[in-house]
Amino acid sequence: MSVDCGRSNVVLDAAAMFAGVELSYGPFYTTESVLREVIDGESRMRLELAQASRKLVVLSPPREYVELVRSKARELGVLGELTNADVEVLALASYVKRACGSSILYTDDRMVQNVALSLGVQVLGIKYAEKRRPTRYSYRCRVCGYRASAPGTCPRCGTLLELEPVR
Ligand SMILES: [Zn+2]
DSSP states (O other): OOOOTTTOOOOOOOHHHHHOOOOOGOOEEEEEHHHHHHHOTTTTTHHHHEEESSSSSEEEOHHHHHHHHHHHHHHOOOOOGOHHHHHHOOOOOOOOHHHSSOOOEEEEOOOOOOOOOOOEEEEEESSSSSOOOOOEEEETTTTTTESSSOBBOTTTTTBOOOEOOOO
């Protein structure tokens, strides 16, 4: 099964699934890892029905798009904030954009929205208004002001670093 641009260019991430997007409005695309993240006793039936009726199409993004997402996320300083499922669904959205000329990613996850915007993918929030433009982040020590590109503790004073937008 592959991308059918005539029917849909919309991708769902785990946050969208948890927010209860109405799957019958599909087809929607998603990845195996997102599916694994959302499957529980209650939603399994709903997901299986949606897949059987081709309202939910599970695809795995080509490797090169995964690499593209990683490098964009690194530029924005948020690679450490993304799960593998986040990276894969962003890669799929980027791939759909290449295949169809545009793509839409439904998600309420601000970090996922951030990277999607930098990839030229349109983002739509479900319960909350979506971000409009990407923001660069870095990790900062609140005590001494030390900045780092990866999460962890401050090498100067040992305080836990916090993610902050770069102004
Ligand atoms: Zn410090």
